Amino acid sequence: MPAILEARQLVKHYGAVKAVDGVSFQVSEGSCLGLLGPNGAGKTTTVEIIEGITPATSGEVLYRGAPAGLRFREEAGIQFQKTALQEFLTVRECLALFHSLYTRRASLDEVIEVCALEKLLDRDNRKLSGGQQQRLLLAIALVNDPAVLFLDEPTTGLDPQARRNFWELIRAVKARNKTVILTTHYMEEAYFLCDTIAIMDHGRIIAEGSPEKLLKEHFEDVIVEVPRSDFHLDRAGVPFQVLEGREEQVEISTANVEGTLRYLMEAHVPLQRIRIRPRNLEDLFLELTGRELRA
């Protein structure tokens, strides 16, 4: 697959602060790239440089092999972290406004159906719930039938149910061969939606690849979680690695689950509430940076 979008050595300084410090990546057509990182990692600045909203200090962005220009603006759909729309406009009017700004246009009925906005069309956009608002903003990002869709933390602030629904929606959009670039600090979201993830910290990409590949590369173990209240042993005496920095759970890293469980049983640690889980992207971030993703 050829790269539809390429970022080369993007740098953005705000005074002495390097918000983005030499970021490069390629996105192939029809795939989903997730930029994963904590708040302040430079994800939003990176995508806003690519979108042409923020000028870069240096570096370049190529769209279909050429510097991103008017064609890119026609063919990109963008959902910012927060966007206030005009006051007093209904959902239908907001959609119509943005629809008329493009030469390339999707069928509005289809966009409305995909984003499940049929019942909200005549409502004032300020009276939507968080999830409804995000669906409207997604619909606005889709009115030009974009080839590339940018979603900047689209589910931040949504309840788990609304988040799930939104993910399903993005999957449906992706299935139409759209390229998606997503920033998020929910590793679950990145895992669910992205073909490739790039983990960012302090303005740099510190790891990149498919979620499975990244996890396989960095981990061979699994985690045994024991509630802290059940774990009465002295950590120093445990013959397995006990992970630092976890709050409510004691986490034991092991490649030998049977041996670990046998040890815990013999030490009279209750097993009713233990959980065995594979390594996830959250662990990977912690491993790479020594910090938690949502810290």
Place this chain on the structure above:
Amino acid sequence: MRRLFAVMHARNLEFLRDRATLAWNIFLPVALVVALAIIFGGSERPLFKVGVLHAGKTIETRAHPFLGTHYVEFVSARDEADAVRKVARHQVDLLLDVRDTPARYWVNTDSPKGYIVEKLLLESNQAAANAPALVREPVTGEAVRYVDWLLPGILGMNIMFSCLFGVGWVVVRYRKSGFLKRLRATPLRAIEFIAAQVLSRLLLILLVTVFVFVGLRAILDFPLEGSGVLLFLVALLGAIALIAIGLFVAARFTSEELASGMLNVITWPMMLLSGVWFSLEGSADWVRWLAQLFPLTQMLDASRAIMLDGAGFLDVAPQLAALAFTATLFLVLGAMFFKWRVE
């Protein structure tokens, strides 16, 4: 063009649905004009007022025996044509010219007070030692009420506030809320966005103004001596100039408070010095000079000339040119400095 009209349409809807603001735009000028008409309607000047065209810096009582009359206010007049117009409008009861002999005087034959003051003048003239010759110049014309003079001021002020705040403040709000940034991510160009804002506000404020003008005319029966079309042209150019200033102020700011402060700094001097409430004829030269810089002054001077004196296109051409210049200057500056987003 489709993009421009889409943005303009959206802005129109936003304005029209904001009922409170719309009502305010209509209610404020009507309430002010009606209230002031009631307050000032019954009050008459307690004295007779006579304009005097004279040589020298001050009025010399010796120049004519009439000038010693008690209970008559004598005011200096400089410009003859202007002074005669005041007689026609009943703003002075009589005008006396003592620069030459024989002395001349102008009196409005429609004015009851003029009739009495003329009697006083002739009597004092007869009583004088040699009864100097007097030339009578009759003038006609209806009285101009304060409310007739005030009305263009109030409508102009309403246009000013609506244009400056309705564009300046709103664009800053759009920028702060991120709406401009969202538009930036579309193929919409800055000039299309700006043009849409100008056209939307222009359309709405002119509709409101015409509506209020026609409505008040039915209630107050104020004069419109000149062309209504020309008056509309003055309002149009004036509104464009004021919107352009609003856009210039809004070009960069991201704080509504700061923008609002700036807009106040611009509107208040215009409110006070552009002659909304009272004429600046008696004020210092520098004040009048400063006032000439304000588009509101140009707008009010031109519209009063059209409404009260029946001025034609050539008479108000200087004001129209000044408004066109202000509009062009600030539109260009506004477009040059325009920024979509918060840095």
